[in-house]
Amino acid sequence: xxxxxAYQTDNGAATPRCVVVDLGTRSYDILIGPxxxxxxxxxxxxxxxxxxxxxxTDETVAGLHLDRLSIALRAAGIxxxxxxxxxxxxxxxxxxLTQVVDEVLAQRLExxxxxxxxxxxxxxxxxxxxxxxxxxxxxxxQMPTTLLAQVDSSVGGKTGINxxxxxxxxxxxxxPSLVLADTALLxxxxxxxxxxxxxxxxxxxxxxxxxFFDWLDRNCEAVFAGGPERADAIRQSCKAKAVVVAAxxxxxxxxxxxxxxxxxxxxxxxxxxxxxxxxxxxxGVAIGMTLAYRFSTERGLCPAEDADRGxxxxxxxxxxxxxxxxPGAPLTTAQLMxxxxxxxxxxxxxxxxxxxxxxxxxxxxxxxAPAAVExxxxxxxxx
Amino acid sequence: xxxxxAYQTDNGAATPRCVVVDLGTRSYDILIGPxxxxxxxxxxxxxxxxxxxxxxTDETVAGLHLDRLSIALRAAGIxxxxxxxxxxxxxxxxxxLTQVVDEVLAQRLExxxxxxxxxxxxxxxxxxxxxxxxxxxxxxxQMPTTLLAQVDSSVGGKTGINxxxxxxxxxxxxxPSLVLADTALLxxxxxxxxxxxxxxxxxxxxxxxxxFFDWLDRNCEAVFAGGPERADAIRQSCKAKAVVVAAxxxxxxxxxxxxxxxxxxxxxxxxxxxxxxxxxxxxGVAIGMTLAYRFSTERGLCPAEDADRGxxxxxxxxxxxxxxxxPGAPLTTAQLMxxxxxxxxxxxxxxxxxxxxxxxxxxxxxxxAPAAVExxxxxxxxx
Numbered sequence: 038x039x040x041x042x043a044y045q046t047d048n049g050a051a052t053p054r055c056v057v058v059d060l061g062t063r064s065y066d067i068l069i070g071p072x073x074x075x076x077x078x079x080x081x082x083x084x085x086x087x088x089x090x091x092x093x094t095d096e097t098v099a100g101l102h103l104d105r106l107s108i109a110l111r112a113a114g115i116x117x118x119x120x121x122x123x124x125x126x127x128x129x130x131x132x133x134l135t136q137v138v139d140e141v142l143a144q145r146l147e148x149x150x151x152x153x154x155x156x157x158x159x160x161x162x163x164x165x166x167x168x169x170x171x172x173x174x175x176x177x178x179q180m181p182t183t184l185l186a187q188v189d190s191s192v193g194g195k196t197g198i199n200x201x202x203x204x205x206x207x208x209x210x211x212x213p214s215l216v217l218a219d220t221a222l223l224x225x226x227x228x229x230x231x232x233x234x235x236x237x238x239x240x241x242x243x244x245x246x247x248x249f250f251d252w253l254d255r256n257c258e259a260v261f262a263g264g265p266e267r268a269d270a271i272r273q274s275c276k277a278k279a280v281v282v283a284a285x286x287x288x289x290x291x292x293x294x295x296x297x298x299x300x301x302x303x304x305x306x307x308x309x310x311x312x313x314x315x316x317x318x319x320x321g322v323a324i325g326m327t328l329a330y331r332f333s334t335e336r337g338l339c340p341a342e343d344a345d346r347g348x349x350x351x352x353x354x355x356x357x358x359x360x361x362x363x364p365g366a367p368l369t370t371a372q373l374m375x376x377x378x379x380x381x382x383x384x385x386x387x388x389x390x391x392x393x394x395x396x397x398x399x400x401x402x403x404x405x406a407p408a409a410v411e412x413x414x415x416x417x418x419x420x
Numbered sequence: 421x422x423x424x425x426a427y428q429t430d431n432g433a434a435t436p437r438c439v440v441v442d443l444g445t446r447s448y449d450i451l452i453g454p455x456x457x458x459x460x461x462x463x464x465x466x467x468x469x470x471x472x473x474x475x476x477t478d479e480t481v482a483g484l485h486l487d488r489l490s491i492a493l494r495a496a497g498i499x500x501x502x503x504x505x506x507x508x509x510x511x512x513x514x515x516x517l518t519q520v521v522d523e524v525l526a527q528r529l530e531x532x533x534x535x536x537x538x539x540x541x542x543x544x545x546x547x548x549x550x551x552x553x554x555x556x557x558x559x560x561x562q563m564p565t566t567l568l569a570q571v572d573s574s575v576g577g578k579t580g581i582n583x584x585x586x587x588x589x590x591x592x593x594x595x596p597s598l599v600l601a602d603t604a605l606l607x608x609x610x611x612x613x614x615x616x617x618x619x620x621x622x623x624x625x626x627x628x629x630x631x632f633f634d635w636l637d638r639n640c641e642a643v644f645a646g647g648p649e650r651a652d653a654i655r656q657s658c659k660a661k662a663v664v665v666a667a668x669x670x671x672x673x674x675x676x677x678x679x680x681x682x683x684x685x686x687x688x689x690x691x692x693x694x695x696x697x698x699x700x701x702x703x704g705v706a707i708g709m710t711l712a713y714r715f716s717t718e719r720g721l722c723p724a725e726d727a728d729r730g731x732x733x734x735x736x737x738x739x740x741x742x743x744x745x746x747p748g749a750p751l752t753t754a755q756l757m758x759x760x761x762x763x764x765x766x767x768x769x770x771x772x773x774x775x776x777x778x779x780x781x782x783x784x785x786x787x788x789a790p791a792a793v794e795x796x797x798x799x800x801x802x803x
Contacts, residue, residue: 135514142585145762170553173580173591174670197556202525208556209592287557379528 056272058192058279060286063212067192067275069268073219074105074180077153078113081178084215085151088176090117091141093164094155095124098182101225106155106180117153118144122160126311129163129198131207137167141175151176151214157183158190158318162208165196169211179216183226184234185319187218188241188274193282193292203379204303204311210287218275220268231261232355233319236298236326238270239354241277243326243347244297247397249273254350261354290401297391297399298326304376305360308368315365323356324363329399332413333392343395360418370414374407439655441575441662443669446595450575450658452651456602457488457563460536461496464561467598468534471559473500474524476547477538478507481565484608489538489563500536501527505543509694512546512581514590520550524558534559534597540566541573541701545591548579552594562599566609567617568702570601571624571657576665576675586762587686587694593670601658603651614644615738616702619681619709621653622737624660626709626730627680630780632656637733644737673784680774680782681709687759688743691751698748706739707746712782715796716775726778743801753797757790 054070068080081088090110094103099121110117120140122128141152152175154164161179168177181191197208223231238260242250252273259266278295285292302318302325309315327348333339348358360368380388390410393399437453451463464471473493477486482504493500503523505511524535535558537547544562551560564574580591606614621643625633635656642649661678668675685701685708692698710731716722731741743751763771773793776782 131514131518138590139583139585142583142589166553170549170580170590170592172589173578173593195556197553200522200525202522206525206555207521207553209553210556 054268054272056275056279058212059283060212065212065214065216067216067218067279069187069218069220069272069275071219071221071268073217074102074222075109077106077180077217078109078111078115080217081110081151081153081215082113082115085149085176085178088115088150089144089146090115090151090153090178091137091144091146092117092119092153092155093122093137093160093167094119095122095128095157095160097124098156098160102155102182102222106153110153122163124159126159126199126313129159129204131198133163134167134198137164138171141167141171146171146175148172148175151178153178153180154191155180155182156186157181158186161186161191162196162205163198165194165211165213166198166208169196169209174211177211177213179213181216181218182222184223184231184271185237186234187220187223187271188234189237189278191216191218192275192278193295194286195288203307212286216275218271220263220271223267224263228355229317233317233323235260235354236319236323236351236356238274239347239351240295240297240322240326241274243330243393243396244277244294244391244399245397246273246277247395249277250347250350250396254346257350257354293389293401294391294399297393298322298324298329300377300380300388300390301325301328301373303380304373305363305368307376307379308372309363309365312365316363320357323351324358324360327351327358328360328413328417329391330393331417332390332410333394335413336392336409339393339395339398343393347396359420360414361420368418370411370418373414374411377410437651437655439658439662441595442666443595448595448597448599450599450601450662452570452601452603452655452658454602454604454651456600457485457605458492460489460563460600461492461494461498463600464493464534464536464598465496465498468532468559468561470532471498472527472529472533473498473536473561474520474527474529474534475500475502475536475538476505476520476543476550477502478505478511478540478543480507481539481543485538485565485605489536493536505546507542509542509582509696512542512587514581516546517550517581520547521554524550524554529554529558531555531558534561536561536563537574538563538565540564540569544569544574545579545588546581548577548594548596549581549591552579552592557594560594560596562596564599564601565605567606567614567654568620569617570603570606570654571617572620572661574599574601575658575661576678577669578671586690595669599658601654603646603654606650607646611738612700616700616706618643618737619702619706619734619739621657622730622734623678623680623705623709624657626713626776626779627660627677627774627782628780629656629660630778632660633730633733633779640733640737676772676784677774677782680776681705681707681712683760683763683771683773684708684711684756686763687756688746688751690759690762691755692746692748695748699746703740706734707741707743710734710741711743711796711800712774713776714800715773715793716777718796719775719792722776722778722781726776730779742803743797744803751801753794753801756797757794760793 302321685704
């Protein structure tokens with residue numbers, strides 16, 4: 038079978054495996070491909086000559102990949118320490134932030150030195166936030182080890198921790214100097230974790246790239262199987278995000294589209310108390326995107342067949358799309374409405390929703406009556 | 421006696437009491453004059469219509485000024501809570517940062533709402549940092565109540581807390597939306613505290629405004645006595661800082677000149693364990709600037725009479741200028757060299773010094789051999 042290249046050719050990139058995030062003097066490269074852990078020392082030293090570093094990772098990832106990274110850094114002459122934290126969402130706390138900041142300062146790292154985050158979104162967000170506030174900002178290299186982190190959280194400079202009041206309520210915009218996405222690391226992910234990351238890939242198609250959605254519809258199995266289609270899908274996702282981030286670094290308007298499915302998704306995660314046995318982020322986004330499409334259909338904005346097509350694709354990828362699929366005690370509309378009210382993008386008490394006119398035609402809608410959302414959720418919970 | 425206006429006329433300002441910090445879409449006003457606490461509600465509501473707010477202050481300032489501010493905010497329809505912290509440098513900690521962040525989130529303030537910092541540098545730095553990281557950045561109004569904060573820390577967007585490893589080692593660049601410097605509040609300061617703030621005013625003359633230094637030399641007594649010369653001196657200081665900040669927001673190069681006297685000054689503060697009974701920040705800066713001028717003279721860069729003139733002016737203002745004047749156990753060169761090594765502006769192990777070719781002719785020098793500094797400090801300690 039002839040391999041079908043992703044829906045458009047790369048351009049503006051230094052090499053086929055490189056996506057550039059264009060932010061003027063703070064532009065940076067995202068390298069995507071197998072084996073980048075072993076090349077990390079060379080790639081970092083080439084761009085950031087003379088740096089020292091602190092590698093932040095978690096116990097699970099350390100067991101799998103840390104030795105190889107340390108060897109690669111040493112081979113390139115990068116003096117570094119390692120900070121190994123417990124795995125899991127609860128690590129995104131003020132307590133662990135304080136610990137990382139203190140260990141980085143204890144090493145006397147300077148502004149031009151780097152924190153290297155080796156891990157999934159939790160490690161990337163926490164280590165990135167620490168690097169944003171040590172000496173009011175030092176360098177930062179993302180080495181995402183999950184599909185979700187490779188296509189979403191490692192790109193764009195959002196960093197942060199959770200508060201007892203909600204997820205990601207404390208943080209900073211702080212761009213990395215380099216992202217190294219080693220696609221070979223994804224072979225260690227569970228099928229559920231891979232599918233959860235895939236939801237964010239589908240998101241880019243559903244927002245504004247109908248051609249990419251079509252390509253995914255034809256190549257979904259190949260992306261899951263690994264091989265060049267997987268790296269293609271990751272590259273296209275990073276490129277889609279890079280374009281949005283370059284146009285709206287601090288989430289004033291355009292960047293908000295990246296939250297398709299996330300207002301509902303975050304409310305679902307909050308409602309299950311962020312219990313990953315019941316729901317992980319990507320699953321929340323899959324259900325949330327389906328809800329956003331169905332809500333748009335109900336409001337006469339989106340053809341029903343587009344909403345159905347989006348949902349069918351997510352289901353084929355092994356993702357949940359209905360609130361009722363979440364295991365455990367049934368969720369209530371009241372729980373979800375409370376979560377929506379605490380959304381970071383709330384303005385003057387009104388959350389902004391991302392609605393759509395069809396596949397790849399998402400848009401921002403600030404004027405949605407809470408009563409309409411409530412009635413819709415009542416029906417969806419019963420679906 | 422005819423009042424002598426400060427060395428140049430205001431320009432680019434909306435009103436005589438207004439200095440504009442020009443940062444494009446993030447530009448903001450600094451209002452300077454007596455009675456601004458009572459006008460705070462009107463001035464804030466005019467620029468940030470519809471906001472809610474959290475006022476952060478300390479116990480000392482709360483007793484003096486909080487009631488008046490609350491009345492003014494209420495009169496303008498600004499719904500607000502108050503967070504009152506212990507007074508003193510130890511409040512700039514992770515523990516109090518966490519407290520402020522949590523209380524702001526508990527109030528469900530949004531990105532467009534504001535934290536209002538009513539206090540000196542400690543409160544401004546802490547509350548500003550909290551506002552920088554809540555929801556990755558919310559609005560922030562500075563209401564500096566000390567001379568030091570009015571002429572220095574409230575302008576320019578540097579926020580942060582201390583670490584057990586050193587002062588201000590954790591923080592963010594986050595610009596306020598408005599600064600309200602009520603010069604009438606300065607009447608409650610002790611003479612020592614006023615003099616310490618005055619050191620930072622003199623600094624602007626010593627860096628690159630010889631005319632302003634001359635003006636201060638003639639008007640020092642009037643500035644201390646209060647009246648229009650005081651507000652003039654504050655306005656000129658804010659303007660000097662605003663120009664530098666606008667040109668170099670994140671301290672890459674030009675902004676570093678604002679640290680004249682601070683590399684030595686911070687080392688002195690660290691050496692006394694930040695014991696304010698022995699040395700406050702402005703006193704450290706006064707000694708530090710004298711050291712920078714004398715070191716420059718020793719290296720053949722600065723005429724001795726300029727160093728003498730700077731020192732004489734600071735002494736006339738009641739400030740210390742010699743290391744040996746610091747009460748308590750004599751400081752050692754080794755202590756000071758250790759403090760210099762932990763400076764935030766260290767690059768590749770070499771601190772950047774601000775040296776000078778005369779009054780108002782300061783410049784950056786990255787190439788100073790530690791041995792030369794050490795020998796100089798040995799002599800200065802004995803002076």
